[in-house]
Amino acid sequence: MDSALRERVTAALHAFERQAADRQDLKPAAVAIVLVDGPSILLTRRATNLRGHPGQWALPGGRADPGETFGEAARRELAEELGLTLGADAELGLLDDYATRSGYVITPVVLWAGGDLQLRPNPAEVGALYRVSLEQLDVEPRYVSIPESEAPVIQLPLLGSLVHAPTGAVLHQFREVVLRGRATRVAHLEQPVFAWR
Structure with missing residues (x-):
């Protein structure tokens, strides 16, 4: 993959003043936005047999272990x-950190993987794996109102579906910061009620 692209992505992230969420009441977690040849990012559908958020769109990630950095x-x-x-x-x-309704503070980590990858999705966790090109990711989100919250619910139209927060919010900020050079905040964007549990 183009080294100039890596430099542009790195420069955009370093110029961005990220906001951390000081939420000691929530569990720390991290997700990976992985840039691969294409250029694309990796997006998954969670396995349908998972106890938490089965079948939902997700970036690879999960709870941080004690002593781990978000990158680790x-x-x-x-x-x-x-x-x-x-x-x-x-x-x-x-x-930026994104606080979820289900009890986590998610820190998105942008990673560079390049090409010639040997991906082996774990069927216990991953129902399906997709590569989303940066061109596909450069879409305008939709916002809808729900009676349960005053904040707008974000819907990101991708792959013939709608990706909601937290994943949709994180991907929208990546698009804004990295692809468009705009310091857009997304922590205020709401999740759909089905993702609250």
């Missing part, structure tokens, strides 16, 4: 879910 947590989860092992040098930067 994202890379560990990436290896567990997709069989892709990356070193610390693959970490390009972080986006």
